[in-house]
Amino acid sequence: MQAMVYRGPYRVRVEEKDIPPIEHPNDAIVRVTRAAICGSDLHLYHGLMPDTRVGMTFGHEFVGVVEKVGSSVQNVKVGDRVMVPFNISCGSCYFCTRGLYSCCHNVNPNATAVGAIYGYSHTCGGYDGGQAEFVRVPFADVGPSIIPEWMSEEDALLLTDACPTGYQGAEMGSIKEGDTVVVFGAGPVGLFAAKSAWLMGAGRVIVVDHLDYRLERAQQFAHAEIINFTHVNDIVVYLKRATDHLGADVVIDAVGAEADGSFFHAVANNKMKLEGGSPVALNWAIDSVRKVGTVSVVGAYGPLFSAVKFGDVINKGLTIRAAQCSVKRHWPRLFEHVRNGYLKPSEIVTHRLPLEDVAEAYHIMSSKLDNCIKPILFTTH
Amino acid sequence: MPYVAEKPRLAPSSEELRARIPGWGVDLDPKDRPAVPKENFNPSATGARWDFPERQTEKWSRERSIEHKFLPPVFGTSCPPQGLSGAVRRYAYRYSEARASHWLLLMGADRINVLESRIQALLSGRPDSRIKQTGVLSEFTHRGVQSRFGRGRADTKHHWIDAVGFVAPYAFVAGAAYMLLRSRANKQRRQQQ
Numbered sequence: 291m292q293a294m295v296y297r298g299p300y301r302v303r304v305e306e307k308d309i310p311p312i313e314h315p316n317d318a319i320v321r322v323t324r325a326a327i328c329g330s331d332l333h334l335y336h337g338l339m340p341d342t343r344v345g346m347t348f349g350h351e352f353v354g355v356v357e358k359v360g361s362s363v364q365n366v367k368v369g370d371r372v373m374v375p376f377n378i379s380c381g382s383c384y385f386c387t388r389g390l391y392s393c394c395h396n397v398n399p400n401a402t403a404v405g406a407i408y409g410y411s412h413t414c415g416g417y418d419g420g421q422a423e424f425v426r427v428p429f430a431d432v433g434p435s436i437i438p439e440w441m442s443e444e445d446a447l448l449l450t451d452a453c454p455t456g457y458q459g460a461e462m463g464s465i466k467e468g469d470t471v472v473v474f475g476a477g478p479v480g481l482f483a484a485k486s487a488w489l490m491g492a493g494r495v496i497v498v499d500h501l502d503y504r505l506e507r508a509q510q511f512a513h514a515e516i517i518n519f520t521h522v523n524d525i526v527v528y529l530k531r532a533t534d535h536l537g538a539d540v541v542i543d544a545v546g547a548e549a550d551g552s553f554f555h556a557v558a559n560n561k562m563k564l565e566g567g568s569p570v571a572l573n574w575a576i577d578s579v580r581k582v583g584t585v586s587v588v589g590a591y592g593p594l595f596s597a598v599k600f601g602d603v604i605n606k607g608l609t610i611r612a613a614q615c616s617v618k619r620h621w622p623r624l625f626e627h628v629r630n631g632y633l634k635p636s637e638i639v640t641h642r643l644p645l646e647d648v649a650e651a652y653h654i655m656s657s658k659l660d661n662c663i664k665p666i667l668f669t670t671h
Numbered sequence: 672m673p674y675v676a677e678k679p680r681l682a683p684s685s686e687e688l689r690a691r692i693p694g695w696g697v698d699l700d701p702k703d704r705p706a707v708p709k710e711n712f713n714p715s716a717t718g719a720r721w722d723f724p725e726r727q728t729e730k731w732s733r734e735r736s737i738e739h740k741f742l743p744p745v746f747g748t749s750c751p752p753q754g755l756s757g758a759v760r761r762y763a764y765r766y767s768e769a770r771a772s773h774w775l776l777l778m779g780a781d782r783i784n785v786l787e788s789r790i791q792a793l794l795s796g797r798p799d800s801r802i803k804q805t806g807v808l809s810e811f812t813h814r815g816v817q818s819r820f821g822r823g824r825a826d827t828k829h830h831w832i833d834a835v836g837f838v839a840p841y842a843f844v845a846g847a848a849y850m851l852l853r854s855r856a857n858k859q860r861r862q863q864q
Binding site for chain 2: 297298299300301302303313314315316337340341342343344345346347362364365378379380381382386387388389390391395396397398399400401402403406412413415416417418428429431432458461462464467468470486488489490491492493494500501502503513518519520521532533534535536537550551553556557560561563580581593594595616619620622623624627630631632633647648649650651652653654657658659660661662
């Protein structure tokens with residue numbers, strides 16, 4: 291089969307690989323029809339995630355058709371059109387039984403501080419991902435869901451990570467009616483976080499980024515107020531003024547490890563890989579939220595240390611909520627929102643490329659070329 | 672203002688927002704939010720029919736965090752550790768996730784792994800292509816210049832580092848070749864004299 295493979299920082303190519311075998315009775319093999327490149331894939335692509343091995347296939351957002359199932363699989367069958375959450379979860383550990391699928395303890399030998407994610411380095415379990423023609427899906431009775439007849443494949447694809455992650459970002463903010471919500475980052479997750487904040491009754495939603503084309507999308511797609519932080523002298527002071535000096539009730543960090551806005555951190559983190567993530571957006575979130583407010587973090591960070599202003603967290607009495615999204619838990623409610631037209635996830639897709647062009651797709655996404663927000667790869671079986 | 676008790680009234684009314692934004696407030700009640708409360712014990716809802724999963728066959732000695740009690744029952748089988756990078760990776764797993772040594776050794780192994788794979792690709796007759804693998808040609812097909820310049824992007828301040836990084840290996844090889852040729856030419860000239 292054809293599969294994307296990592297060849298080192300900023301380098302990927304398509305190679306012939308063996309079709310993955312069934313390795314466990316509850317495995318399924320899925321023939322991938324669509325896969326997306328996630329903003330967090332760029333952390334791997336840029337060589338920021340420890341234990342990212344040459345030869346690995348990335349891709350934790352994918353949908354496809356069940357090709358083969360293991361002997362104990364009952365909930366899906368060959369030929370089913372399925373969407374697969376980016377988390378791999380056993381369904382029976384301490385965490386899964388409490389709905390915390392992203393923290394599953396039975397699927398990642400390499401680390402206890404994170405669950406397992408498809409195609410996301412050995413730190414996240416060493417599973418090949420879905421930017422390929424076929425992918426192994428462990429615990430097929432727990433993770434995948436059959437795509438409803440009425441749902442488009444691209445909506446389903448966006449529901450495997452970006453949309454529920456943004457929704458959970460807003461949910462963790464414990465938004466109350468009339469709250470002012472600031473979202474750092476107008477990428478896919480930030481757009482969905484902003485949109486979801488309204489569903490939870492926000493009074494104002496302000497999105498911050500440095501890319502005008504993304505901010506325009508935030509305005510159109512998520513009805514948000516927008517501000518380009520390069521247009522103001524100090525974004526924290528700007529946000530304080532915009533909230534009559536109180537600060538936002540809730541701030542969502544939807545940027546994560548490669549936040550821009552500081553040349554020092556861009557070099558120390560992105561170029562020299564000396565931090566577990568640039569803390570710029572997170573520190574701005576801490577500074578711009580009001581005292582005793584909530585900072586919700588859904589941007590991805592690596593396991594190394596970062597220079598986070600924790601003194602301000604304590605002194606301001608903040609609540610910090612953070613998590614990888616437990617996708618499957620959110621699906622029933624998000625399916626309703628898609629069906630009712632409150633969310634149309636596929637609206638943020640900007641680029642569609644064949645799997646063979648994966649190197650170009652990564653470069654376009656990484657370099658933010660051609661107003662790129664969300665590129666999708668399709669296979670031509 | 673935070674200097675008085677009243678919260679600043681800056682937002683439009685809920686009625687106005689409900690009329691303007693599709694779905695406004697449908698999840699206002701925390702009971703409608705799927706991850707509230709955060710922990711919701713419900714083993715029957717997961718799809719699992721086991722107390723502990725059957726174990727996957729361990730085909731090679733699988734590296735694992737020493738913070739685990741045992742090898743978890745299911746694991747990824749991509750890219751087993753090999754060569755010098757593999758040895759460094761295995762060594763890294765002697766340290767817990769709490770230790771910087773663990774992560775820094777893994778990052779070091781990643782860089783060694785890249786070097787190993789470059790050499791392996793060269794020897795196998797399918798050398799890595801910088802142009803193809805970096806996708807850099809999309810700069811010409813997807814408005815590279817227009818996308819980067821004149822748009823106030825914060826990241827353009829450090830893009831020159833990427834350009835230097837991309838050109839540096841070629842400049843190094845060209846410089847080394849030039850020095851070699853010049854030294855040979857000088858040697859020949861001295862011999863002729």
